[in-house]
Amino acid sequence: MKSFMPNERFKDLIYLSSSQHLPLYLQRLRGVRWYRSRSAAELKETLQSSKGDLHVIIRTENLSLRAVQAFLSWSHSQVKASFIFIAQHIENSVHQLILNRPDILVLRESERERIEQLVTRRLNGESLKSRKQDRMAVSSPVMLKKSVMAESSPTGAWVQFLREGHMVDFSQGGAQISLGQEQVQKKDFISLMYKNQHGVWVSVESQVRWVASSPEGEQIIGVQFLAVSA
The missing domain is CATH 3.40.50 (Rossmann fold)
Structure with a gap:
């Protein structure tokens, strides 16, 4: 060259x-x-x-x-x-x-x-920061629910609902999750439940930071952890 x-x-x-x-x-x-x-x-x-x-x-x-x-x-x-x-x-x-x-x-x-x-x-000239936390590839089922009442959901209007998902990777600050074809919006606040390395269920208050689609049509989301409770 x-x-x-x-x-x-x-x-x-x-x-x-x-x-x-x-x-x-x-x-x-x-x-x-x-x-x-x-x-x-x-x-x-x-x-x-x-x-x-x-x-x-x-x-x-x-x-x-x-x-x-x-x-x-x-x-x-x-x-x-x-x-x-x-x-x-x-x-x-x-x-x-x-x-x-x-x-x-x-x-x-x-x-x-x-x-x-x-x-x-x-x-396009936007200032972006590289991710600080190291991400670890994982394969773990998770459950998610909206942290606020949703106007429409599988269980009826204004009722909180659960969604099954699959955690793809994990860091101290967030995770990447596959949700099949379910729809979650960017900036949604959600409660994320998963089993930690000791087999204990942990609930994490999170916010959806980005939303994408895989070639197979599955929804992929990135969440930022806000608060953790066992």
Whole structure:
């Protein structure tokens, strides 16, 4: 890849990954033009020979602090590079490095249902913060109920109702849950009940922060924990 010249009609994205195949959540991006780097050395050459604003997506299985520091060191005074890292596993020290760094966004690939939305927002100039808490993949049934009376529900108008769901991943601050085809709205307050690692049922007051759909038509939601009680 030679000198990179931004195009005003498109959002230009440089993509580096061990696989040159774009995952579906990136294929769905609109209004972008892709440039693929075949290696880290090629990306380094591109960054050091370019000028202006660049957007770089780096997709990897494991993201280490050393790797992030290396990528950042390749920028220079004539290029303004914005990095989006997508990884399956992220070293905790990475989160300390990127605090208050608006030019870096770190995303966990398990959140693929919302990566398209977050990347689009970043390309549109919105300021986004990377997730601080480490997410752990889980597979656990959960029960949810609305924290306020719903105007319509399976059990009748203005009656609280339960929904069965399936927890996909979990962190200290929130979780990702699959709800089948049931409908929950963004900003809804819900009570989430699940079994912790000791087999004890825990109730968590939560708020729905984002809503997406899987390719199979299931509703996927991300919740933020507000208060926990056993």
